[in-house]
Amino acid sequence: MTDSPHAARRARVARALQAGRGLALVPTAPETLRNGDAHHPYRFDSHFWYLSGFAEPEAWLAISHTGRCELFCRAQDPAHEIWDGARLGLQAAPAALGVDAAHDVRTLDELLPKLLAEHDSVWFPFGLHEGLAARVEGWLAKLRQRERSGARAPAALHDLRPLLDEMRLVKDEAEIALMRRAGEISAAAHVRAMQACRPGLREYQLEAELLHAFRWAGAAGPAYPSIVAAGANACVLHHPAGDAELRAGELCLIDAGAEFQGYAGDITRTFPVDGRFSAPQRELYALVLAAQQAAIGQTRPGARKIDAHWAAVRVLSQGLLDLGLLSAERHGGVDDVIESAAYRAFYMHGTGHWLGLDVHDVGEVLQRDEPAVEQPDGNGGRVVRAPSRVLQPGMVVTIEPGLYVRPSAEVPERFWNIGIRIEDDALVTPAGCELLTRGVPVAPDEIEALMRG
Template sequence: MQVHASRRSRLAATMRAQGGGVAIVFTAPEKARNRDAHYPYRWDSHFYWLTGFPEPDAIVVVVAGADSEESILFCREKNEEREIWDGWRHGPELARERFGFDRSFTIDKLDEELPKLLADQPAVWHAMGSDAALDARLRGWLDAVRAQARAGVTAPARAFDVLHVLDEMRLVKDAHELDIMRRAAKISAAAHVRAMRAARPGRREYEIEAELLHAFRAAGSQYPAYGSIVAAGRNACVLHYVSNDAVMADGDLLLIDAGCELDGYASDITRTFPVNGRFGGPQRTLYDIVLASQHAAIDATRPGARFTDPHDAAVRVLAQGMIDCGLLQGSVDAAVESGAYRRFYMHRTGHWLGMDVHDCGDYREPGEPAGEGGRPWRILRPGMVLTVEPGIYVRAADDVPEAFHDIGIRIEDDAVVTESGCEIITGDVPKAAGEIEALMRSR
């Protein structure tokens, strides 16, 4: 409770620095899968980060005055009949006590109470433009306040995007968040090891996906953090492959990009390994290039570096390796400057990680003046978490050495920026080629 309450206080302090006002943050709605069946419910990340409250049909309001603050929850009423069908509901009173709110109301009081909360406030903080229906509701509340103008009541004169503020607050993780992320990483790492041991020629990709999902849930994870990619052979050259239904052949590499979500926080790991337990010569050549590029990127992940520095370090190693094995011609500088390497490596080396697998936060440094390429890239600071995931993807083509046709390789780990460098929290999965082969021999 205290963790979430302190976050609401931080939000209120940020609001006071801009003159104060009222912030309104909605949770995610339930979504129908088909007819009367719903997708498993997952709350909005910003809302949960502020509240810890897990139920749908809820809104948090933070009021920041000049020298005071208040947090108010609107949620579903206590309803014993619905609980028989759908499960536990806190109701406003218990939710207020358990989650540390100052006041609470049932959600059906929203249209009655919000105009009162917005009256005579200098500003409203809202997820502007994210949902047309929510924008319309806000306009209705503001209109209700403006209708009281003859009584001397004023409506907020300014509006701020509350999501931008929360994005910046969430970008640097606190100790509570990092503890959960380390545990999520361990669960996912164990799942990848299980998958390596289960993979064999003749099995289907979805059988290995099932091994991952079993390991996630058995260890207490609530969900996969995203749809698992289990891609054998040429399927690994499809970056977001999701079919997961092909038969794994002897001699294939298997690329697995999968991670669990634990208590709202994602992990994200990719490993590529031989289904039969032995790297072929061309596979090993490309694999070692990717691994060397990842080492270079990890070395570049440190406080004070720019977000793009790990990518730049990886690209130079990848380009040199592509030249050495005949995928590219010319110099490293020319391959990088021209972008020729992008034929075989077309994505960036990382992204923010947190409650969302592609987590919130600007990739450009706030407040720095823009140059020709826009604002400079973000400066890495302790507590930021990002992935490090270089790869090589070689589709068959007449001008590509045949030995490398249809080989796709990616190696991904999760890195916490520390005071002196970075901490790899997904290191429990082998990634040196010899270590992978040794693990698979032990099956």
């Protein structure tokens, strides 16, 4: 597996460590007890998986500036494997994962000081794993106690997260293929939920349709807790699927995605419970869809990540004025609405985030090496921020404008309790962007046709 994408990524890390003769330490996530002696379903650490493709708990990677990579993992244990399944083991790991050596994880405290003594700096993810910094410091303290015998401890500690975050921000071909599949599975699940929807069902029953579709297609399950929100619940941004009844004449908002081989899909669709949009629902839906289309047009190489957000905000702000949710007499024109952030009464979140191994994936949003600029702070004031990150091919973002109208004397009653969000996953390409999640309809006529069918 030396030509695997994981080996190539480890080689990139090794090259980045050469100047400081560094050693990078990357642990995976621990198992988490649920209750009694039962654990939550295990999910590996994203950085560790990115570099190894190894899904077992109790594992570490040690990557040297020389290019040598050593794995610490659980040894095979027939007694435990009867209960928990087969382990890869020390003998099979080097060939299976493309590492140079594999050691029993129980020897970590014995062998790590020896490895550290061969390096001038040590790199690990700061603030990500509880107790990791103290453990590294303990290994270094052992070395310092032996300095009179010729042992030498690394003199510098560095945070590995910025390096790995930057690597993960631009997806390689292997990642893109997995994200396409995650998008396909997620879209098929949304189609299934739309087709199953009918008045009288409960939110949790639509969630069950999603879960069935995810697992049936080979996904590990949901990439995040699924949001299934009926009626007024759609105005709660992170409403978990509960027991609320789906009623005719109301909308249902589903924000859900599958995790496929570690990579997340993230789709939101809003559709009528009885298969037909009312006139007010269709008006707001058309506005949100137009805002998404404007944001898609700004998702391209050379554009700033924030450009998609402000394109959506402008369309939404003008629409709020046109539909009477905001008053021109009180709020002014579209520029005034944006400057005062009056639109945030109905649209209070951003238009997208990075997507990858994590749903809200790693990677700097701000371009820290550029001059600072002023932007609205969302509360009617101004805040100084570094400019937004410039997009480049291989980045993946979500595009998810929305509108959420709660009852208010200042808002036409026909729009009360309507919450709409439309979200797709976009891969930045040399020519613009590719939407990975359009296997589920987005146009209102197409949604109605699907639900009739």
